[in-house]
Amino acid sequence: MDMVGEARLEASRSVVWDALNDPEILKKSIPGCEELQKLSDTSYTAVVVSKVGPIKARFLGNVSLSDIKAPASYTLVGEGQGGMAGFAKAEIRVELEELDQSLTLLRYTVKANVGGKLAQLGSRLIDATARKNADDFFENFGRAVGGLDAKPAAGLDFSQYQQESLGAAPALPARAASLVVGSGDAKLGYGIGPTAFMFGSNDPDVMDVWVDDKIKIWISDHIAVVTLNRPKTKNAMSLGMWKAIPGILGALERDPNVRTVILTGAGEDFSAGADITEFGKVRSTDKQVWDYEVAVDACCDAIANINKPTIAVIRGFCLGGGAHLAMSCDFRYAASTSKFGIPAARLSIIYGVKGTQKLLNLVGLVQAKKILFGSQRFGAPEALKLGFIDHMTGAIESEAKPTLLESLFGKKKSVDQKLSDDPMVTARGFAKLLASNAPLSISGAKYLLNGIAMGRGALDSDLAEELIAAAGKSNDYHEGRKAFAEKREPQFQGN
Template sequence: MPPTARKLAPVPCTGADNLTVTRDGDAAVLTIDRPAKRNAMTQAMWAALPGVLAGPAADPAVRALVVTGAGPSFCAGADIAGLLGGADPRDPMADLRADNLAAQAALRTFPKPTIAMIRGHCIGGGVEIAAACDLRFADPSSVFGVTPAKVGIVYPPSSTKALLDLVGPATTKYLLFSGELLDGAAALRTGLVDQLVEADELEAEVRRFTGVLAARSALTQRATKEVVAALTAGAGADAVVARWYEETISAGELPEGVAAFAERRPPRFGWTG
C-alpha cells in the first residue's frame, strides 16, 4: 500500500476479505488480495464486488478508482475449482456466471473514471475486470489471455462485447479461438492496454494521472461515461447529451470553466453529482 494511502472501512460481506479498498489522495484503490492464487476470483469475491464498490462510488471525495492486484499479478481469472459448484446440474455455472456478470456491470457503471493498474498475469476473469474499467495502464511484465477455449466455456455476450470494443473483431476472435497469451507490447499494439509504463514508474504514473483527473470537471467525466455507454449501445445518446448540457449550465461548471480560462487560473469545479 502506498505511503499516502489509508484503509477505508471494511465491507461486511462474504468474499470482501480478499477485496481491499484504500484511499490514495483523490483516488480509491481496489486491490484484489489473494496473491497465493495469483488473485484468482472466487464466486464469493465476484458476489462481493458490487457491494465493495458502493462505498467509493457514493463518496464525493473519491474522484477516480484504481483497480490492481496484490503481489506480482493482477488477476489470473476465475478460480477453476469453483466453476462447476452450482446447485443446478443442468447449468452448474449459473450462479457463478450471474455473480461474475453483476461484478463486471458494477465496474462498468461505476460513476467515476476507473483505471486498471496491471502487473503480471491478467487472464480470463482478470481481462474481464480490466476491460470493464475505463482505462488500462500496465507494465512490461503484464501478460494477457482470454482462455474459455481451454476449458470449453462459451464467453458471455457482455464480456465478448467489451473485448470487441477494445481490440476489434479479429483480435477478439484470435484470443477467444486460441487462448494464446499477449505480452504487454502486443496488448498495447492491439488496444487492450492504453499505456505501457516501466515497472518502477507504473504506480507513480497512475497516481499522477488520477491527480490530473481530480483537477478536471467531474461533471464532464460522468457525462462522458454515460454518452460513451449510450453510443456503444447504439441508442439514446442524444437524450443523454441534452440532459447533461442542461446540467452543465445549471451546475455552474461551464461559467466557471470559461472564467478560469479568461483569468488564466485553474478552474474551481464544484460539481459532485
C-alpha cells in the same frame, strides 16, 4: 502465518529508511506500543498491548535487526511473551524501492507464529488481526513520513453492498470499524458461519472489506484504489468477490470525495481470472452456472457503468475473468512484463457475451477471434499494439545517438534507459489529472461515449440531454469560466 504486502510512501527512500530506524516514529506507528527503547543500532526492547478476539495481553519482548543493507533492506526479528496468553514470534523482511525522488515502494514479508491460548483462537482470526495491525502500522507510519499513496477508506456506506451481496445480517456493535463478511461456509473462529463479524478498532477511519476473500479500498487525492487481495492465488476471483464488487463500486460512486477509481491486484499479479478450484461447488448445476455468469456480468457492468473514470493497473497475469475486469475499466495501464489471455477454449467454456463485446470493441473482429480461438497468452507489447491496453510501463526508451562531431567535442553518448516498471506510479499521475477536472463533464462524457459505442438503443438521448443541460447550469460551470478569466486552476466540486 505468512503475509506479504506493500505500501507506497510519498517520501524519498532515505527519509523512509531513517524513519524505519527511528524509535519514536516506530513507537507511534506500532498499534498498541507502550514502550520502545533502543539498546543499540540493531536491538530494541518493546512493550506492546494487543487484543486478539477475547484475549488481551501485554507482551514484553526483544527486537533485533539483521542483514542490513542501508538504505534498501533489513530483516527484523521480534519475540514477545504475554504471560498466560502465550507468546508471539515474527520475522519481517523489509525492502525499499525508490520509484522516484519523492515516492518509495515499501515491500514486506512476514513469517509469524503464536503459542499458548492465542493459538487456540483459530488461524483465521489470528491472520485477520495480524493483517489489521499491519494496515494500521502503515497508515500511522505513512502519516509520520509524509503520507501513504492511499489511506484507509473512511465514511463509505457499505450497507447496500452488505444487503445485496449477502442478505440481512445480525446487528453488530457500532463501535467496530473493520467489517469482515464471511461466505456461506466461512469459519471465523466463533461459529458465526454465514453472517458478519466485526473486529474492534481504535481508529474509526480504518475499514477493510472481506467477502470470503479480502478486498481493500483505500482513498487519497480523490482517488480510490480497490485492491484484489489474494496474492497466493494470483488474485483469482471467488464467487463472493464477484458479488461484492458491485456494492463496493456503488458506495464509491456515492462518495463525493472519490473522483477516480483504480482497480489493481495485490502482489505480483492483477488477476488470474475466476477461481477454478471452487467450480465444483459454485458451478455444478445449470442454475449455478447461470447464477455465476450473472454475478460476473453484474460485477463487470458495475465497473463499466460507474459514473467515474476507472483505471486497471496491471502487473503479472491478467487472464480470463481477470481480463474481463480489466476490459471493463476505462483505461488499462500495464507493466511490460504483464501476461494476457482468455483460456476459455481450453476449459470448454464460452466467454460471456458482455466480455466478448468488450474484447471486440478493443481489438477488432479478427484479433478477437485469434485471442478466443487460440487461447494463447500474449505479452504487454502485443497487447499495446492490439489496443487491449492503453499504456505500458517499463519499455526501453532510446535516445538518438550523438553525431561524430558531437562525440569529438565531448558530448556524452546517450545510453538506452529502462523506465520504471511500476504502472501504478504512471496511473496515479493520470488519475490525479482526471480528478482535477470537472466531475460532471467526465461522468456525462463517459455515459455518452459508452452508450454510443454499445450501438443503437444503448444511449438514452433524453437523459444525455439532461446531463448536458445540468452541467451547463452547474456551479462548476461558473467556477470554470471564472478560473479561466482569472488565469488560475479551477476548483471543481462536482455540483
